[in-house]
Structures are given as structure tokens and as C-alpha cells.
Amino acid sequence: MPRPDVLIVGAGVIGCSLAVRLREEKLSVTVVDRGGPGKEASWAAAGMLAPTSEHVQVKAEAALAEASAALYPAWIRHLEDATGLSVGYRAEGTLLVAFNSEEATGLGSLPGEAVSAEEAQRLEPTLSPRLVAARFLAGDRQVDNRRLLAALVEAARAASVELRSQTPVAEWRVESGRALGVRTAAGENLEAGAVVNALGCWAGCLPPLGSRLTPTRPVRGQMLALRAAPNFLRHVVRSPRAYIVPRSEGRLLLGSTMDDAGYDKSVTPSGLRCILVGAVEIAPHLAALPFEEAWAGLRPDTPDHLPILGATDIENYYAATGHFRNGILLAPITAELLADVILGRGPSLPLEPFSSLRFARP
Numbered sequence: 001m002p003r004p005d006v007l008i009v010g011a012g013v014i015g016c017s018l019a020v021r022l023r024e025e026k027l028s029v030t031v032v033d034r035g036g037p038g039k040e041a042s043w044a045a046a047g048m049l050a051p052t053s054e055h056v057q058v059k060a061e062a063a064l065a066e067a068s069a070a071l072y073p074a075w076i077r078h079l080e081d082a083t084g085l086s087v088g089y090r091a092e093g094t095l096l097v098a099f100n101s102e103e104a105t106g107l108g109s110l111p112g113e114a115v116s117a118e119e120a121q122r123l124e125p126t127l128s129p130r131l132v133a134a135r136f137l138a139g140d141r142q143v144d145n146r147r148l149l150a151a152l153v154e155a156a157r158a159a160s161v162e163l164r165s166q167t168p169v170a171e172w173r174v175e176s177g178r179a180l181g182v183r184t185a186a187g188e189n190l191e192a193g194a195v196v197n198a199l200g201c202w203a204g205c206l207p208p209l210g211s212r213l214t215p216t217r218p219v220r221g222q223m224l225a226l227r228a229a230p231n232f233l234r235h236v237v238r239s240p241r242a243y244i245v246p247r248s249e250g251r252l253l254l255g256s257t258m259d260d261a262g263y264d265k266s267v268t269p270s271g272l273r274c275i276l277v278g279a280v281e282i283a284p285h286l287a288a289l290p291f292e293e294a295w296a297g298l299r300p301d302t303p304d305h306l307p308i309l310g311a312t313d314i315e316n317y318y319a320a321t322g323h324f325r326n327g328i329l330l331a332p333i334t335a336e337l338l339a340d341v342i343l344g345r346g347p348s349l350p351l352e353p354f355s356s357l358r359f360a361r362p
């Protein structure tokens with residue numbers, strides 16, 4: 001097999017976005033995944049692009065989130081033009097809703113526009129008459145993440161990225177502090193000029209590097225979908241207990257839990273109950289809608305909840321993982337920054353807060 005310039009391990013939104021970006025820089029790229037591309041956390045997500053309502057507190061992460069949100073419109077336009085596929089980007093904005101005075105006070109401290117309960121109901125007539133206040137965030141948007149992944153895979157294929165599905169990687173191949181490539185579970189050695197760990201919550205699982213540089217852990221999120229009339233809701237609506245994301249074709253996504261369940265992707269009655277109680281509080285008529293689907297996915301969390309990005313202390317080995325609750329939002333900026341680092345250019349944002357070495361320090 002020809003030796004590519006870059007081998008990306010993990011074909012989620014992070015691996016696929018980086019592959020497309022690196023091809024634009026004329027590098028040859030192979031992406032390997034143990035399953036089909038984009039079928040794990042990137043498939044399970046709700047697709048909210050929510051730098052504000054996700055309460056990103058750490059300054060460096062907020063800068064990353066804002067930069068990525070700013071890249072989104074041009075990034076998806078380019079992707080849609082290249083593939084002819086729509087990714088369901090919607091810019092109506094997000095309504096945060098409060099059901100008591102304490103929650104209303106919390107909303108007051110956020111950016112965005114204060115909206116009275118009456119105005120909120122004029123905007124969205126299916127909202128509960130029990131809500132006491134709301135806040136409108138014009139900059140928090142959404143994309144259909146499953147369609148986004150389909151477009152990224154199509155763009156990668158069209159740009160001659162070699163995408164190898166059903167290829168589990170068994171270990172990193174490292175010699176004298178330098179990454180050479182990987183060995184697959186089938187015993188094949190894949191070599192490359194540079195190797196990127198884009199394994200999401202599995203980033204710390206492979207020997208011999210293990211979790212020293214990439215200590216990610218899975219945080220399960222359960223979700224469900226209902227079928228509604230196309231304009232049942234137009235905005236993403238979030239309360240402290242649940243969120244509702246309306247897709248264009250009338251599908252409503254309801255989420256989500258934050259479960260510590262290891263690598264178990266089961267959907268549980270208590271998880272679904274929690275989501276449904278929170279969602280029905282927001283929009284009571286939901287209770288009568290037809291149920292479509294329920295699923296769970298594993299968010300890649302890290303000890304400080306920040307992503308792990310950039311070069312490592314292993315030559316030619318890079319990390320692009322740990323995006324936790326915001327990997328769909330952070331995909332374009334991650335691709336941009338990693339491409340800069342791999343090509344030896346100065347990245348447009350400081351990567352020090354996201355360095356893998358913060359975990360490897362004594």
C-alpha cells in the first residue's frame with residue numbers, strides 16, 4: 001500500500017473534517033475506522049452549534065468555539081457546493097427558557113436578548129404557558145450532523161482520500177520517540193509521514209501509548225426523536241432539563257442525558273423518562289406525537305473537559321480528540337488548526353491550553 005503523508009485514525013466528524021482540509025493542502029491522506037465512517041458520537045449528536053448556550057466558560061475554549069462558529073457558514077457552503085448534498089444548517093437561533101425566578105435570573109446573566117414569556121409564545125406557539133422568561137441567542141444555530149457526516153465522507157472520497165472502513169487499529173507503531181504508523185487488528189502495518197489520533201472517546205485505548213497523552217473517557221448521551229408537523233417549532237429550545245432541536249423535515253430531536261456508563265451505549269427507561277419529562281415541560285403537546293427512534297452515543301470527555309489538540313512529545317504523532325459536548329461545533333476550527341500544525345505553520349489560535357502535554361507533565 002502506498003505510504004500517505006497523513007494517516008488519520010478515527011473517521012468521526014473530527015477525522016473526516018481534517019482529511020478534507022489536508023487534501024486541500026495537497027497532502028495524501030488515509031483515514032481508517034473500525035466501523036463505518038461517522039457512525040459513533042458524530043452520528044448520535046444533536047448538531048447544535050451552541051457557543052453560548054453550552055456555557056463555555058474557559059476563555060481559550062470560548063475563543064475556539066467562537067472561531068469555529070464563525071467558520072461554519074462558509075465551511076458548509078463549500079462542502080454543499082463540492083458534494084451537492086444539503087447539511088441542514090439552520091440559523092433561526094436558540095431560545096433558552098426558564099420556569100421559575102431562579103432560572104430566569106440565571107438567564108439574565110447570559111449574552112443575547114431578553115424575551116418575555118408572551119413574546120416567546122408568540123415566536124413559538126407550542127411552548128408551555130408555564131414558562132416565566134426566555135432569552136434569544138441569535139448566534140447559536142444547528143446543523144443536521146448525520147447529513148454533515150454524509151457530505152464530509154462524500155467530499156473526502158471525491159478528493160481521493162483513502163477511506164478504510166471495517167479496519168480496527170490494534171496499536172500505534174512508535175520507534176525511538178517517533179510515530180511510524182499503526183498495526184491493524186488484522187496484522188497489517190500501515191505507515192505514514194504523520195499519524196493523527198482522532199479516536200474520540202477511544203483515544204486512550206490503544207497500546208503502547210495508552211492514555212498518557214490522550215486520557216479521554218466516554219460520557220453517554222441518550223436521545224430520542226419524534227415526528228411532528230414541519231413548523232411545530234422553528235427554534236432550538238433549551239431549558240435546564242432538556243432541549244428540543246427541530247429538523248427541517250418535521251423531525252424533533254429531544255435530549256439528552258449525561259451518563260457515566262463506560263462504553264455501554266444502551267438506551268435506558270430512566271434516561272428516556274428524564275428527557276421526556278424535561279421536553280414535555282417545554283412543549284406539552286409533544287406528549288401526543290408519534291415516537292420515531294431512540295439512541296445513545298459516547299461523548300469524548302477529558303479530565304479538564306477541554307479538547308486535546310496538536311503536536312505531542314512523539315514526533316509525527318498528533319492529537320485531535322476530547323471535544324466532549326461540542327465536537328460538531330468545533331470540527332472546522334479543529335481541522336484548520338491541525339492542518340496548520342502538521343504543515344509546520346503557526347496556528348491561528350494558541351494551542352497551549354489544549355496541549356496533550358498538560359496530562360503528561362509530572
Ligand SMILES: Cc1cc2nc3c(=O)[nH]c(=O)nc-3n(C[C@H](O)[C@H](O)[C@H](O)COP(=O)(O)OP(=O)(O)OC[C@H]3O[C@@H](n4cnc5c(N)ncnc54)[C@H](O)[C@@H]3O)c2cc1C
Nearest residue numbers: 012014034041042046047048169200221297326327328329
Ligand atoms: C447525545 C449526544 C449529543 C451531542 N450533541 C452535540 C451537539 O449538539 N453539538 C456538538 O457540537 N456536539 C455534540 N455532541 C458531541 C459530539 O458528538 C462529539 O464531540 C463529536 O462527535 C466527537 O467526534 P469524534 O470524531 O472525535 O468522535 P467519534 O464520532 O466518536 O469518532 C471516533 C471514531 O473512532 C473510531 N474508532 C474507535 N476505535 C477504533 C479503533 N481501534 N480503530 C479504528 N477506529 C476506531 C470509531 O468507530 C469512530 O468512528 C453530542 C454527543 C452526544 C453523544
